[in-house]
Amino acid sequence: MSNAENDHELDWHKAADPGELDEGQVSACPIGLKTVALTKLNGRYGAIDNRCPHQGGPLGQGTLENEKIRCPWHGFDFDPFTGEAAGGPDFDVATYPVQARDDGIYVGTPAPAPAKRTVSDVLIETMTNWGVDAVFGMVGHSNLGMAEAMHRAENAGKLRYFGIRHEGAAAFAAAAYGKLTGRPAACFGIAGPGSTNLLTGLYDAKADRAPVLALSGNVDSAVAGKGAFQDIDLLAAFADVAVYSEMVRAGSEHAELMTLALKHAILERGVAHLVVPDEVQIVEDPDQQSSGPEGRMPDLRVAPPAAALQQALDRIAAATRPVIIVGAGAKFDMAAIVAFAERLQAPVLTTFKAKGQLSDEHPLACGTLGRSGTPVASWMMNKADLLVVFGASFSNHTGISPYKPIVQVDTDPLALGRFNPVTVPVFGDVGVTASALTRRLRSHPALVDQRPEVADRWAVWRTEKVRRAAKHPDGRIAAATVFAELSHLVPADAVLTVDVGNHAYSFGRYFETKGQQSVLMSGYLGSIGFGFPAAMGAWAAVPDRPVIAVTGDGGFGQYLADFTTAVKYDMNITHILLNNGELGKITQEQRSSEYEVWQTSLHNPDFAAYARDCGAYGIQVSSPAELSAAIAAALSHPGPALVEILTDAQSN
Template identity: 60%
Template sequence: MSETKQSGSPELQWVRILDLDELPEGRVQTVTAGTTSLAITHYQGKYTALDNRCPHQGGPLGEGSIENGWLRCPWHGWDFCPHTGKPPGGYDDGVPTFPVETREDGIYVGLEAKPPRIRTVSDVMVETMTQWGVTHVFGMVGHSNLGFADAMREAERAGKLTFIGIRHEGAAAFAASAYAKLTGRPAACFAIAGPGATNLLTGLWDAKVDRAPILALTGQVDTQVLGPGAFQEVDLATAFNGVAEWSQTVLPSSRHAELMSLALKNAMIKRDVAHLILPNEVQEMPAEGKPATTPEGRVTPMEITPPAASVEAMLKLLRTSKRPVIVVGHGARFHMAPIVQLAEQLNAPVVTTFKAKGQISDHHPLGCGVLGRSGTPIASWFMNESDLLLVFGASFSNHTGITPKKPIIQVDYDAMALGKFHKVAVPVWGEIGITANLIRNELGAIDTVDQRPEVRARWAIWREEKLRREKDDRGRGINSASVFAAMNRVIPENAVIAVDVGNNTYSFGRYFECTRQSVLMSGYLGSIGFGYPAAIGAHCAAPDRPTICVSGDGGFGQYLGELTTAVKYGMNITHVLLNNNELGKISKEQRADELEVWQTSLHNPSFARYAENCGALGVEVTEKARLDECLERALAHEGPALVEVRADALLV
């Protein structure tokens, strides 16, 4: 039955909700008092406060209308008395009303003190998540994930979690992927049921194929309507079946802390995607007395020592080599110190895959840059001149082009990656850092050619070529060699650089010389649009380091709304955007296939002015003489900055 709280009750708290003339006669309006949502009616000279939630489907009564003396629900047309909250016909499905007072300064409503917040299933799971080391969640709050969102709000208020509200769920997954690639630790992405969840999939595939641990959290419709086809219902278990290494629905009877622990253990140990489906009503179920769990006693150290037979075969081959070359992939990124020490012991040049760009400085006496399509002639020259390749954590993609014509020792933590595409001389299963140190300690004295003078000579040849390319000018924009030469001069050595996909990325791999920068990219998936969301993830993972994004106009166009996310959170992201009004890489591929260039042109705004409209710094560069000045200005700016370079689509 409809129920009115009695005025004058000592526990009532009186809250001013309206000015005296704010709500016209015969109208209804939604008002929020604290966290209580009310429908305020003004009918026949009397103000009444009703619970805003229709008892049938939860429709917001404050968005309805008063017709023929009845307050009509905007969702399904059920009527209620605007004074008592009772329906016509003597039914008992009315809505509660609250005491109202008209005072000299406005309209007041009396509310009882809110009871203490009840611990929920979501609180248990969020506490478990933070105790396993998840500190950042990227996502969007919506109607089917509100309970879990409220638990994250509590965790953020307690200083245990940071939530970044993005503009598109795809950006959330990319940001979480980039966070994991940079740190090796999982971040989470968060979405509602249906379209919000499916929007996550591209970014999750990026994480999966690049072996980045990530936790996907998706809302779901109530379990009681799951199956027949409720609004925004998608079979998420099936939708995520391909991308998620582990996926489970959280049920009322689940061991909720254990489910979260198992999800994170799968993500961390398998370096893959874990997924939890959160039905709407389960999220807010009471869970008083249910403890969260921690990773203690659940995760083993991962330092795997290779088998003795593999070590013996590897050392035997190394001792016969005169011109060994080390190839490092993305899988070696957290183990570079022992690998560089081993290179110095072997006098071995070090080349990297594109995903591993920057893992050794291009100014190191043995650093030779990137191998393959995105690389330099230096790396390929040394691979071709070698008599043995020692490969750490590389996937042997055709983009990299590690030749199978040389004897290969392949070291990888993933046994399935060994000899995956072709036979190698010695496959070695072991943790990369452990194996590199083991080689150093067991190898002893070795007589190899000191290739450092050759490294210096090859770099000199390439740098002279880059200088020649900087002089190219067709009068149609700035060439890529000039853009990345300027970046070489001004980008801080400790920066994190998130790159997108396209000709801009190939040029970055070819022309930019890394010192101590970390580079993030969509490696195996090669997804356009990765760059700016990845920069958001990188900023969250390493806020004390400068964050740089390099993209083309095509890539940024996919997630340009995320610039407002960076502005909202005050992120110091410097974006170098090469704008040539074209999907230049696709045009290039069409020409290579002897096809007509078709449907690759782009209609763009002024991205610099767009940045200014979003509240960021926007700078446009049309002359290469101004590159350094504009980049320095953007780097010095507090908050997001965008440098739009008018680029030549052909001089890449």
């Protein structure tokens, strides 16, 4: 007997092949959007709703006892033909008509009702109105309502969803997207561990001031705080990492909460976080309008105060050898800074995080300053009589000399003189301030054109790099060799994502940027494992640009399962993997501390074979003579590719 009104109004679905069910067997069978518990008993077929009304147990995974289906979770019994429950009519389940046809067993269900607009739809519509077009995450039991809204947005062409293998990779990918574009992407997890797994990548976004939206499903409000399965206080867990973290409730102004979250993420350049309980996600909300950024965002291009600008101009006019230092905070203002530098003929040094913001081909470029830097940059800083610093935060790894006169320009007043007093702190938009300095610039009569000296220092350093690249043990390749080849082969418009470890120091020192290349890294958090997930985020942001991940074996080992994610979505990522068989940076630190080397060796797979097993291009290289051709082949491969380079652990 069927609950359906008229058989001719039903949608018929094949649930099983002929003979697939044995006598006395019950099986869970998907039919359209539903799942039924299909039973064969005494030669008859019956189909009832798969969901036990007690706590949702899957009846199709139960057993037939005394001609009743027994729920596998709590033992409730149901008639396989009528749906009647032994516990009384309040627990009866729906039944569906069954037809045994020549080609299989068919079950009829009413046509699905039109989808109703929910709280999740309001949230996701508002999110896409703000320009969030990419979500990295994992769908699970406590975020299914939001996942369905994302599904609808993806079908409407407003969103791209990337299902990852570990939520940490999702957060790193979203952080990299924000670093590259200045716009937020979203990462997405379930209650409990699904959301706590996001935290490391979100701390990376916090440390490097990248806008990210984090979305957490949560347990039902009715059981929250009672020690339920996967019940943790997510607002408390995210309190330190997020600039905004709020719970979405049934009676909330849902669009406004999403708007506030994204406004905080963008304006404060940080992590915004929303927690949406399971039952709230599916609350019908047909009338509430989504919102967007119109009329909500100020113009942030603030001019500096006149007095501070004049003090900066006076200091610049008194300098004969000024040097410009650029940090990641100047990423989107480089044209104005370069124009300023060219008027002064002043060398431009970058922090490691800002590597690539000025091409090393520019006659004023000196490469990176600090521990990962070039001797060109340190030489020019040491000879300077004034440092003009744009968008840098004076990290101890950068090594900006505090003993020099400093003009510091930043949009963040807390960054000005953060660690030591500076001569002239200038609060203002970096690009606006650089343009104002250029317009009103007065230079010293004895101002030195430092371009010839920059060229000389590069010549000395490039000669040394060639010498280092020529030295390598049998079966291993020197880091200088790897990055010399990459400097030649990587396209001028590429995005490079760099992990943490010895290879990163070598990259900063040896790799020469060109054209419009962009470099992304886990700057202040310095989290190993960043490199490959970041490449996925970069690819989602700029799929038409070449994306190259540069990692060590230690870093890639943390998220190597997500190589399958790149294959699944056909991400055109070239992965340059430097395999030295150990945590080389830690080995060096143990030796420099005069400890014995301990527990830094790695037992690695054949990474190139692993890439091929995943369905990608993979090749292993151990000879310098093979390196160029291997990298070129990987770069030309239309999809994920991995070049595993066996490198010398002692060369960096």
